[in-house]
Amino acid sequence: MATATAHRISRDEVVWAFGPDLVPVLEVEPGDVVTFETNDCFTGQIRSENDLVTEIDLGRINSATGPVAVRGAEPGDSLVAEIVDVRPIEWGVATLIPGFGQLIERVQAPLTRVFEVRDGWIRQTEKIRFPARPMVGVVGVATDGETLSNGLAGRHGGNLDNHLHGKGARIYFPVRQPGGMFAVGDMHASMGDGEICFTGVEIAGEVDVRFDVLKGKQATWPVTELAERWVAHATALEFDEALKLCAEEAARLLVDEHGFSMEDAFIFLSVACDAGIAQACKPAPGFGTIARFSIPNIEACPAPFSR
Amino acid sequence: MATATAHRISRDEVVWAFGPDLVPVLEVEPGDVVTFETNDCFTGQIRSENDLVTEIDLGRINSATGPVAVRGAEPGDSLVAEIVDVRPIEWGVATLIPGFGQLIERVQAPLTRVFEVRDGWIRQTEKIRFPARPMVGVVGVATDGETLSNGLAGRHGGNLDNHLHGKGARIYFPVRQPGGMFAVGDMHASMGDGEICFTGVEIAGEVDVRFDVLKGKQATWPVTELAERWVAHATALEFDEALKLCAEEAARLLVDEHGFSMEDAFIFLSVACDAGIAQACKPAPGFGTIARFSIPNIEACPAPFSR
Numbered sequence: 161m162a163t164a165t166a167h168r169i170s171r172d173e174v175v176w177a178f179g180p181d182l183v184p185v186l187e188v189e190p191g192d193v194v195t196f197e198t199n200d201c202f203t204g205q206i207r208s209e210n211d212l213v214t215e216i217d218l219g220r221i222n223s224a225t226g227p228v229a230v231r232g233a234e235p236g237d238s239l240v241a242e243i244v245d246v247r248p249i250e251w252g253v254a255t256l257i258p259g260f261g262q263l264i265e266r267v268q269a270p271l272t273r274v275f276e277v278r279d280g281w282i283r284q285t286e287k288i289r290f291p292a293r294p295m296v297g298v299v300g301v302a303t304d305g306e307t308l309s310n311g312l313a314g315r316h317g318g319n320l321d322n323h324l325h326g327k328g329a330r331i332y333f334p335v336r337q338p339g340g341m342f343a344v345g346d347m348h349a350s351m352g353d354g355e356i357c358f359t360g361v362e363i364a365g366e367v368d369v370r371f372d373v374l375k376g377k378q379a380t381w382p383v384t385e386l387a388e389r390w391v392a393h394a395t396a397l398e399f400d401e402a403l404k405l406c407a408e409e410a411a412r413l414l415v416d417e418h419g420f421s422m423e424d425a426f427i428f429l430s431v432a433c434d435a436g437i438a439q440a441c442k443p444a445p446g447f448g449t450i451a452r453f454s455i456p457n458i459e460a461c462p463a464p465f466s467r
Numbered sequence: 468m469a470t471a472t473a474h475r476i477s478r479d480e481v482v483w484a485f486g487p488d489l490v491p492v493l494e495v496e497p498g499d500v501v502t503f504e505t506n507d508c509f510t511g512q513i514r515s516e517n518d519l520v521t522e523i524d525l526g527r528i529n530s531a532t533g534p535v536a537v538r539g540a541e542p543g544d545s546l547v548a549e550i551v552d553v554r555p556i557e558w559g560v561a562t563l564i565p566g567f568g569q570l571i572e573r574v575q576a577p578l579t580r581v582f583e584v585r586d587g588w589i590r591q592t593e594k595i596r597f598p599a600r601p602m603v604g605v606v607g608v609a610t611d612g613e614t615l616s617n618g619l620a621g622r623h624g625g626n627l628d629n630h631l632h633g634k635g636a637r638i639y640f641p642v643r644q645p646g647g648m649f650a651v652g653d654m655h656a657s658m659g660d661g662e663i664c665f666t667g668v669e670i671a672g673e674v675d676v677r678f679d680v681l682k683g684k685q686a687t688w689p690v691t692e693l694a695e696r697w698v699a700h701a702t703a704l705e706f707d708e709a710l711k712l713c714a715e716e717a718a719r720l721l722v723d724e725h726g727f728s729m730e731d732a733f734i735f736l737s738v739a740c741d742a743g744i745a746q747a748c749k750p751a752p753g754f755g756t757i758a759r760f761s762i763p764n765i766e767a768c769p770a771p772f773s774r
Contacts, residue, residue, distance in 0.1 A: 254734050262714040263733040273734050282739075285731060288767045290739045323741070354742025356714055361738050399706060400749055407569040407663055424592060426570040427561050427580050431668050432589075432597045434630070435661025435744050441737075442707055460595045 171197035171364070174223035175343050178300045178316050179307030182341040184229035193244060193370045196225040198345045200364045201297070206253050212270040213255040222310035222319060222346050224298045229339025230371045238332040238379070238465070239301055239340035240372040246294040246326055248349045250277050252363030260358040261441050275361050277349045282361055290350065295326040296367055297346030297360065300382075304336035310345070313395045313439070313450050317382045320393060320450055321360075322438040323351045330385040332464055334378035344369065358441045374465060377417075380409055383464040390464045392453045399440050402451035407435070410453040418461040432456060478504035478671070481530035482650050485607045485623050486614030489648040491536035500551060500677045503532040505652045507671045508604070513560050519577040520562040529617035529626060529653050531605045536646025537678045545639040545686070545772070546608055546647035547679040553601035553633055555656045557584050559670030567665040568748050582668050584656045589668055597657065602633040603674055604653030604667065607689075611643035617652070620702045620746070620757050624689045627700060627757055628667075629745040630658045637692040639771055641685035651676065665748045681772060684724075687716055690771040697771045699760045706747050709758035713742070717760040725768040739763060 173185045188194060200206075203223055205216040233239045256269035276283040283289045298310050300317025313319045317333055325331065333340060344367055351360030384391040392413060394405035407429060414425040429435075438450035455461060480492045495501060507513075510530055512523040540546045563576035583590040590596045605617050607624030620626045624640055632638065640647060651674055658667030691698040699720065701712035714736060721732040736742075745757035762768060 254738050256730060256733060261733065261737070262711045263718055263729070263736075266715075266718070267730045267733050271730055273731070275738075284735060284738075288727070288731060288735060288765070290735075290763055290765045348738075350738050352737055352740045352742065354710070354714075355737055356742060357733050357737035359737065399710075400747075403661070403706075403744075403747060404569045404749065407661075408573075411570055411573070420595070422570070423563060423574045423578055424580070424595060426563060426568065426574050426664050428591060428595060428597075429570075430568070430659055430662055430664035430666065430748075431561050431582075431591075431655075431657050433659045435659065435663060435747060437742050437744065440707075440710060440742060442711065456597055458595070458597045 167192065167194040169194060169196050169225050171199050171225055174225055175227060176223060177307050177309045178303055178318055180303050180305055180337060182227045182302045184227050184339060184341060187229040187231060188371055189231050190372050193368055194228055196344050196367045196369065198225050198347050198365055198367055199223045201346045201362045206272055209272045209274055211272055213257050214270045222298050224310050224343035224345035226343030227341040229341060230373060233335045233340040233373045234338055235335055236376055236378060237335045238374040238377055239335050239342060240330055240332050240374055241342055242330045242370040243325060243327055244368040244370050246296060246347065246367050248277050248294050248347055248363040248365040251275065252277055252349045252361040254359045254361055257358055260444050262356045277363065282349055292349045293323060293326060295323050295348055295351060296344050297321045297348055299325060299331060299344045301333040301335065302337035302341035311447065313448060315381050320438055321351065321355055322452060323353055324384060324386060324391060328387060332374060332379065332383045353437045355439045356441050358444055377465050379413060385463055389454045389456050393450060395448050395450050397448045399449040399451060402449050403435055406451040406453050410455060413464055414461055417466045429453065474499065474501040476501060476503050476532050478506050478532055481532055482534060483530060484614050484616045485610055485625055487610050487612055487644060489534045489609045491534050491646060491648060494536040494538060495678055496538050497679045500675055501535055503651050503674045503676065505532050505654050505672055505674055506530045507559065508653045508669045513579055516579045516581055518579055520564050521577045529605050531617050531650035531652035533650030534648040536648060537680060540642045540647040540680045541645055542642055543683055543685060544642045545681040545684055546642050546649060547637055547639050547681055548649055549637045549677040550632060550634055551675040551677050553603060553654065553674050555584050555601050555654055555670040555672040558582065559584055559656045559668040561666045561668055564665055567751050569663045584670065589656055599656045600630060600633055601656055602630050602658060603651050604628045604655055606632060606638060606651045608640040608642065609644035609648035618754065620755060622688050627745055628658065628662055629759060630660060631691060631693060631698060635694060639681060639686065639690045660744045662746045663748050665751055684772050686720060692770055696761045696763050700757060702755050702757050704755045706756040706758060709756050710742055713758040713760050717762060720771055721768055724773045736760065
């Protein structure tokens with residue numbers, strides 16, 4: 161592995177969609193660390209509780225800083241992005257958006273809430289304070305053909321909105337184009353599983369990412385390795401379909417990489433692994449849902465891929 | 468609170484359904500601890516990998532030991548059941564059931580797997596070993612009218628199949644009949660969120676429960692208090708509907724018990740709380756799904772109910 165090298169990409173170097181033809185703003189070696197300055201999902205258009213989501217330019221949503229090409233990453237490989245650190249600034253916002261979310265019929269919307277973020281805590285109101293858990297919502301690589309706006313999730317990643325994508329997560333992306341073409345944005349100081357009002361604590365900041373390449377192996381969707389478990393994802397318009405696809409993806413990795421029979425993979429997923437939700441805001445017109453399966457790092461399958 | 472008193476109920480004292488007219492086998496005071504001997508969900512009919520789920524008496528499934536009446540528990544109150552300990556025996560079983568589960572079309576079924584459970588670990592095969600997390604699947608109280616077999620979940624509890632219902636969980640049940648009429652069974656040495664093959668590691672054992680009564684307050688479904696969070700539940704045939712109902716239930720508790728505005732409850736659930744799955748095995752003909760919302764025990768809402 162090459163010696164880690166510091167690189168920095170400005171939050172003015174962004175893409176608004178993941179497609180097949182991304183042009184890199186930086187090329188790095190495996191082992192290099194890059195600091196990405198990221199915009200909040202509204203690109204700074206919402207700065208006070210008087211700024212409403214219905215009044216902003218929706219063409220400037222969910223920017224992702226990059227893309228970065230990693231030398232040696234070729235189609236068929238996995239690009240490994242280790243999130244070394246996530247540093248939000250000291251304020252963020254959440255919004256209630258007309259037509260979005262499980263409780264939207266019970267509230268006044270649009271509405272903006274501004275949060276203070278300091279010393280690992282977030283203040284929603286004078287009374288409501290909760291711990292921060294900084295993570296990135298949009299994180300992905302170039303696609304093999306289609307172009308998907310950053311609000312969407314897919315096999316390339318994109319708006320995965322998984323609260324587990326914080327410090328220490330190692331995300332394996334299926335490389336579809338030479339160099340992979342990695343970009344990241346949409347930081348949240350905190351986001352709950354489900355993200356039922358369609359926003360977390362949306363915030364600008366900096367993300368440090370260390371890159372690596374796993375040759376000749378990839379999953380269908382991004383797969384994430386954590387300290388005590390690894391996590392398969394799948395996306396679909398409806399949550400039931402996403403969960404079924406995610407069970408199939410997790411089982412395929414257990415069978416192909418770790419030698420489980422399909423029967424023992426099915427049983428193991430049922431008795432020892434946790435199905436979950438990354439995002440399932442409903443309604444969310446035009447957007448899909450993201451299912452997750454968490455597999456414990458036991459001796460029989462200590463990582464997504466065998467080594 | 469009365470001094471804790473030891474009681475024991477045999478695994479021969481069971482109910483197969485929760486209805487309005489349960490007759491108690493024991494009456495206890497608030498503060499009392501009861502040890503429930505529980506059958507595995509198949510009532511011992513599956514003891515080896517030659518015993519198949521298609522060949523057993525399906526009238527003897529999911530027994531719940533009890534019921535226990537708690538003095539002073541009246542309709543409108545919550546019956547609080549604290550799971551003090553869950554002690555599985557040293558072997559359990561899982562099954563693949565024709566027609567059940569996200570991966571059923573990819574496997575041979577029926578199939579039975581026998582697990583060894585010892586020293587906090589579970590052995591599925593020589594290679595696959597994982598940590599135990601003992602919990603109870605069926606846990607509930609009498610209903611206000613309908614009679615639901617123990618395989619079903621509802622506002623009374625029943626087959627909630629929530630892996631968080633292990634040692635230390637305090638479950639608040641809405642009391643619909645005098646005494647509450649609590650029963651418990653369907654222990655799992657481990658069960659994953661989703662329980663996608665429709666079984667966990669099904670096992671017999673003993674459960675110690677301490678009872679209490681919260682006067683004049685109840686939720687719509689059982690609500691569970693843990694060390695670092697509390698958990699609302701909701702059940703429905705489809706997962707999307709269960710999740711929406713669960714968001715409404717969690718928001719109602721935040722608004723009614725903790726003084727949140729509905730807008731701040733919606734935002735807080737989106738940015739700081741985790742939507743999740745207790746059970747979502749699909750297909751599972753005739754059975755519903757169970758959604759969960761986990762709320763952190765912050766100062767603004769340290770428990771399900773204000774005190």
